[in-house]
Every structure is written in C-alpha cells, then in structure tokens.
Amino acid sequence: MIIEPRMRGFICLTSHPKGSEQNVKNQIEYIKSKGPIDGAKKVLVIGASTGFGLASRITSAFGSDAATIGVFFEKPPVEGKTASPGWYNSAAFETEAHKAGLYAKSINGDAFSNEIKRQTLDLIKADLGQVDLIIYSLASPVRLHPVTGVLHRSVLKPIGQTFTNKTVDFHTGNVTEVSIAPANDEDITNTVAVMGGEDWTMWIDALKAENLLAEGATTVAYSYIGPSLTEAVYRKGTIGRAKDDLEATAFSITDSLKSIGGKAYVSVNKALVTQASSAIPVIPLYISLLYKIMKEEGIHEGCIEQIQRLFKDRLYSGSDVPVDEKGRIRIDDWEMRDDVQEKVAKLWLEATTETLPSIGDLAGYRNDFLNLFGFEFAGVDYAADTNEVVGIESIK
Numbered sequence: 001m002i003i004e005p006r007m008r009g010f011i012c013l014t015s016h017p018k019g020s021e022q023n024v025k026n027q028i029e030y031i032k033s034k035g036p037i038d039g040a041k042k043v044l045v046i047g048a049s050t051g052f053g054l055a056s057r058i059t060s061a062f063g064s065d066a067a068t069i070g071v072f073f074e075k076p077p078v079e080g081k082t083a084s085p086g087w088y089n090s091a092a093f094e095t096e097a098h099k100a101g102l103y104a105k106s107i108n109g110d111a112f113s114n115e116i117k118r119q120t121l122d123l124i125k126a127d128l129g130q131v132d133l134i135i136y137s138l139a140s141p142v143r144l145h146p147v148t149g150v151l152h153r154s155v156l157k158p159i160g161q162t163f164t165n166k167t168v169d170f171h172t173g174n175v176t177e178v179s180i181a182p183a184n185d186e187d188i189t190n191t192v193a194v195m196g197g198e199d200w201t202m203w204i205d206a207l208k209a210e211n212l213l214a215e216g217a218t219t220v221a222y223s224y225i226g227p228s229l230t231e232a233v234y235r236k237g238t239i240g241r242a243k244d245d246l247e248a249t250a251f252s253i254t255d256s257l258k259s260i261g262g263k264a265y266v267s268v269n270k271a272l273v274t275q276a277s278s279a280i281p282v283i284p285l286y287i288s289l290l291y292k293i294m295k296e297e298g299i300h301e302g303c304i305e306q307i308q309r310l311f312k313d314r315l316y317s318g319s320d321v322p323v324d325e326k327g328r329i330r331i332d333d334w335e336m337r338d339d340v341q342e343k344v345a346k347l348w349l350e351a352t353t354e355t356l357p358s359i360g361d362l363a364g365y366r367n368d369f370l371n372l373f374g375f376e377f378a379g380v381d382y383a384a385d386t387n388e389v390v391g392i393e394s395i396k
C-alpha cells in the first residue's frame with residue numbers, strides 16, 4: 001500500500017515505517033556528530049518510543065554506548081493498517097542499536113500496570129543486573145490505577161475561572177478565540193493521578209526493593225513551565241498541578257535513594273510539537289510564534305538537540321548538575337530568554353488568520369507534526385508501495 005497522512009482532528013491515523021526509520025536515523029546521526037558523552041551504561045527509559053523519551057534512548061545508546069530497555073505503549077501493525085509511529089521508531093531504533101553491537105530490548109504495554117513493571121524488573125534482573133539511569137517520560141491521557149482499579153482521565157483545563165485566548169487550528173491556519181471552562185476538584189485529582197509523580201515513585205520503589213538500582217543511580221522526569229501567555233491553561237491549570245506534584249516527587253525519591261547515593265531530577269524542557277502538545281488549546285499558536293523567533297535567533301531545538309544538551313551539559317558534564325532555585329534542571333533556558341519571550345508576546349497581539357503565515361512558523365509546525373508520524377522526511381520514497389509488516393526485533 002501507499003501510505004499517506006490521514007488526519008482526524010488533531011491526530012494522524014496513519015504512520016510511515018520508512019519515514020519513522022529515517023527520523024530515528026537522523027537523530028542517531030545527530031548524536032554521533034556531537035561526540036561521546038560520559039554517561040550511564042545501563043538505561044531504562046519509560047516512555048521510550050516517541051518525543052523526549054525516544055531522544056533519551058538514542059542519546060544514551062549512541063552517545064554513551066549504553067544498553068537500553070525501552071518501555072512504551074504502541075500499536076503494532078496489522079494487515080492493511082499501519083502501526084502507531086512509536087512502534088516503527090522502536091523497531092528502527094533496535095535494528096540500529098543491534099547493528100552497532102548495543103544491547104536493546106523493548107517492552108510494549110501499560111507502564112502504569114503491575115504486570116509491565118514485573119516484566120521490566122525480570123528483564124533487568126536477567127540481562128543487565130542493575131540500571132544506573134531511569135528516564136521517566138510518559139505522556140498519557142489515562143491511567144488505570146494498579147491499586148484502586150480506578151481509571152483516571154487527565155484534562156487540560158484552567159483552574160478557578162474560564163480562560164479565553166487565541167488559538168490556531170494548525171491544519172487550516174484559522175486563528176480564533178477559544179474559551180475553556182474551569183476544572184472541578186475531580187478533574188484536578190484525576191490529572192495529578194495520571195501525570196503526577198505517583199507512578200514514577202512506584203517504579204523507583206519497585207526497582208529499589210529488588211536491588212536493581214546501581215550505586216549512585218540517577219532518575220530524571222520531564223516537566224514544562226512556559227510563559228505567562230499559556231499559564232492559565234498550562235502551568236496554573238490542571239496539568240500544572242500534575243507537574244507540581246511530579247517536581248515535588250523528585251525530592252521524595254532523592255530521599256528514598258540516599259542509601260545508594262542516588263538522585264532524582266526533574267528537567268524542564270522546551271515547548272515542542274508532539275502528539276500531546278498538539279491537543280492543548282493555545283499551545284500550537286504559541287509554538288508557531290516561538291519557533292519563528294527561535295529559528296531567527298539560531299537557537300531552535302527539537303527533542304534530540306534538547307536531550308543531547310541535557311546529557312552533555314547538565315547531567316554528565318563532569319561537574320555538579322546545575323539546577324534552579326527549585327532544584328530543577330533547565331533546558332528551557334533559551335525558550336524562556338527575556339528577548340525571545342518579549343518578541344513572542346508582541347507577535348501574539350498581532351496574530352490573526354491573515355498575519356500568522358508570515359509572522360509565525362505555521363509551516364514549521366505542520367512539518368514537525370507530520371514528522372511525528374514519519375511523513376515529510378527527505379530521502380524517503382513516499383510513492384513506493386510499502387507492504388512490509390514491521391516487527392521489533394526483541395518483541396516479534
């Protein structure tokens with residue numbers, strides 16, 4: 001079949017195996033071009049198939065020659081229907097890692113469940129003995145709680161009052177005003193249950209209980225802050241409460257790792273186009289203006305550039321890990337620069353359906369969105385018949 005992007009709302013229903021492979025290869029080349037990183041050698045990445053988690057796995061493997069175990073929740077391909085993009089990414093990652101002589105195995109299933117944790121612990125025990133870095137990079141709309149059996153659904157809502165601001169439909173380029181009604185207490189609890197720190201703690205507790213954490217093990221989870229423009233719907237909204245909880249969890253995990261000299265960090269990353277961020281109102285408009293400015297300034301980064309900098313200049317630079325007043329690593333430093341934010345705020349006021357194509361980087365947004373699904377990569381023959389049912393070496 002010839003695979004083309006098929007959109008429904010903010011999601012793309014198809015994904016391209018060859019394009020996803022190209023995406024992974026491009027990220028590997030980038031990491032190799034930046035030279036070795038004196039980092040961890042046995043790495044567990046939870047949420048390893050797309051976005052920041054995939055970049056973390058690639059950086060570990062191809063920057064530090066690390067053995068990696070990746071956990072993710074992706075749909076394999078079935079006859080006549082493509083896989084979810086993270087499946088193809090992971091298949092390509094394993095193939096490349098194995099070619100390079102690196103250990104790489106993957107577990108596909110619900111990371112929130114006891115069963116997937118059990119499988120992962122057993123695999124570490126059998127193959128690696130212990131891990132020295134655990135990246136926690138889940139982004140999920142739901143969590144089935146493994147103890148209570150409650151199905152929590154996260155929401156993206158402001159807290160306290162209705163939020164009204166501009167937004168863009170990045171498919172059509174239409175800039176409109178959107179109003180989002182405030183969350184209730186249950187919405188907040190549910191969002192914290194899905195995207196807060198409880199599951200991160202459960203993972204680290206389980207690993208520690210079975211002596212699977214190496215002396216001095218480090219764990220990192222990813223957070224976001226962003227500008228005042230998006231504050232009501234992001235950092236001061238339901239998702240912000242979850243991020244507050246995640247950030248607080250870093251301290252409690254660090255306490256629990258004292259006996260092995262381990263440490264937990266939250267890294268605050270830059271706003272980027274991912275499946276998750278495309279679904280948040282207001283954010284795509286912000287990102288399209290931000291990209292324009294950051295590209296003009298020569299400081300634009302994608303996931304792989306962000307994570308390469310996190311590992312090389314923050315986690316494994318050879319000196320103390322630099323953190324802000326709240327103990328967080330900041331790789332959103334270029335996004336949050338005063339001059340960048342002042343320019344974005346000014347453009348925000350000017351943004352309309354008519355002006356956005358020239359004052360914003362709508363084309364860059366669309367390109368990155370299609371890239372998530374393996375489309376629009378140079379060097380890929382999208383007109384070719386693609387019938388192969390792609391398996392992941394350690395899973396098939």
Ligand code: NAI
Nearest residue numbers: 047049050051052072073110111139140222224271272274
């Ligand atoms: P993503 O959607 O690209 O990646 C999510 C990963 O989680 C995928 O590997 C997916 O398979 C996995 N996953 C989801 N549900 C799962 C489940 N139940 N069991 C196992 N695996 C599951 O997301 P992205 O953007 O890379 O987000 C990762 C983290 O980075 C999140 O905490 C997010 O809030 C944070 N972040 C994102 C920013 C952005 O602009 N995209 C900015 C700063 C932080």
Ligand code: NA
Nearest residue numbers: 051052053137
């Ligand atoms: Na991820």
